[in-house]
Amino acid sequence: MIRVGVIGTGAMGQNHVRIYSEMEGVKLAGISDVDQNRVEAMAAQFKTKAFTDYKKMFAEGLDAVSVVVPTKLHKQVVLDALEAGLHVLVEKPIADTIENAELMIEAAKKSKKVLMVGHIERFNPAVIRLKEIINSGILGKIVSISTRRVGPYNPRIRDVGVILDIGVHDIDIISYLYGKKIRGVYAIAGADIHSFEDHASIILRMDHNFAGVVETNWLTPHKVRQLTAIGVKGVAYLDYLDQTVELHDNGWIRKAKVEPSEPLKNELAYFIDCVQTGREPNPCGEDGKHALEVAMAAIRSYEEERLIEVGK
Known part of the structure; x- marks a missing residue:
């Protein structure tokens, strides 16, 4: 059973939450958002735990996270997730600057974790x-x-x-x-x-x-x-x-x-497969950086x- 979390529950994040909650072999272990009312309502709907601090969610024994926050926040959230030993799917574009994309790619290599970019x-x-x-x-x-x-x-x-x-x-x-x-x-x-x-x-x-x-x-x-x-x-x-x-x-x-x-659904199923097998995702961090x-x-x-x- 792969334990996943979703960081960011806006319009796109809600779809990540919905699909993970329906996937076989996947446990939606938690969702995080700075909007407490929204994240708590969604957690109740999808029978999972709500967090306003995504770092506290990492303590739920997660294997992987979807990062679905505004682009300017991608770098910090992704680096925190990789440092916590998690595989990461980050929505496109990979980052707000080329330098930040490179930092994320290097961190994924160093931690030997999957970094996939959501070019849906x-x-x-x-x-x-x-x-x-x-x-x-x-x-x-x-x-x-x-x-x-x-x-x-x-x-x-x-x-x-x-x-x-x-x-x-x-x-x-x-x-x-x-x-x-x-x-x-x-x-x-x-x-x-x-x-x-x-x-x-x-x-x-x-x-x-x-x-x-x-x-x-x-x-x-x-x-x-x-x-x-x-x-x-x-x-x-x-x-x-x-x-x-x-x-x-x-x-x-x-x-x-x-x-x-x-x-x-196809994208998230593929991400979970990459997490399970450890194979390099396509699109990978370098693909996201090129785009x-x-x-x-x-x-x-x-x-x-x-x-x-x-x-x-």
């Missing part, structure tokens, strides 16, 4: 299926992947702009589908209604002229979550929300078979109005 779209069944299709060669060499992730502003997001909040999803997925690091970024963005940027168009460059394009905003009144992968033999259209993949080539339009499932580096480079690019090389 990797566990979307449609993305898993598209990765298989790309790897099979059906589409031929992939030369461009473009995404649209747009929708209304979520008022709970107060500490970052649209690039770090939702654009980072597609930055990670484009890198993942190509199996390549992103080397250069050019972005056009602006903050027209909110204090941070609320719309962005981002061009990504991999080695050998492979391209990625991310369109994202908090201005569209309805949610769109779509991806297009263009290969020399065909095109794939993916819908993250409907969990569908459609292939077009010169002769056919075909729908790929995708078994719908909740991405977060953060690219997102930070995109922010620098629109601020400085120039191409930014990632990692330089």
Whole structure:
């Protein structure tokens, strides 16, 4: 039985709590939040213990925790959890700075504990299926992947702009589908209604002229979550929300078979498996750091109005 805790019981944290409480072979041993009324009500609902100090929760004999607190708090909470000997799943983005991400990665190596980053779209069944299709060669060499992730502003997001909040999803997925690091970024963005940027168009460059394009905003009144992968033999259209993949080539339009499932359930089950087996998670801390580096480079690019090389 793996004993887990959840630190942070906001909108996303509540989903972690719900799923862990339903998982076989997992005991939700405690949940923590600075909002005492909320955490106590949730603990009563899911029959677990409530804490306002997450360090006191560590004394419950935990094996692992989900860290679902604001991004600026990730570093300290993750370091405390690793120092306590716990495996950690931290929500994306991994940290608020590259330096803090590196501290977390080094601490995980030193403690020999799992550090997984919650890039949830990797566990979307449609993305898993598209990765298989790309790897099979059906589409031929992939030369461009473009995404649209747009929708209304979520008022709970107060500490970052649209690039770090939702654009980072597609930055990670484009890198993942190509199996390549992103080397250069050019972005056009602006903050027209909110204090941070609320719309962005981002061009990504991999080695050998492979391209990625991310369109994202908090201005569209309805949610769109779509991806297009263009290969020399065909095109794939993916819908993250409907969990569908459609292939077009010169002769056919075909729908790929995708078994719908909740991405977060898949992600947490995978995390628990990594805890049990000790295997390196995918996405690991380095993957989370790369997505953060690219997102930070995109922010620098629109601020400085120039191409930014990632990692330089």
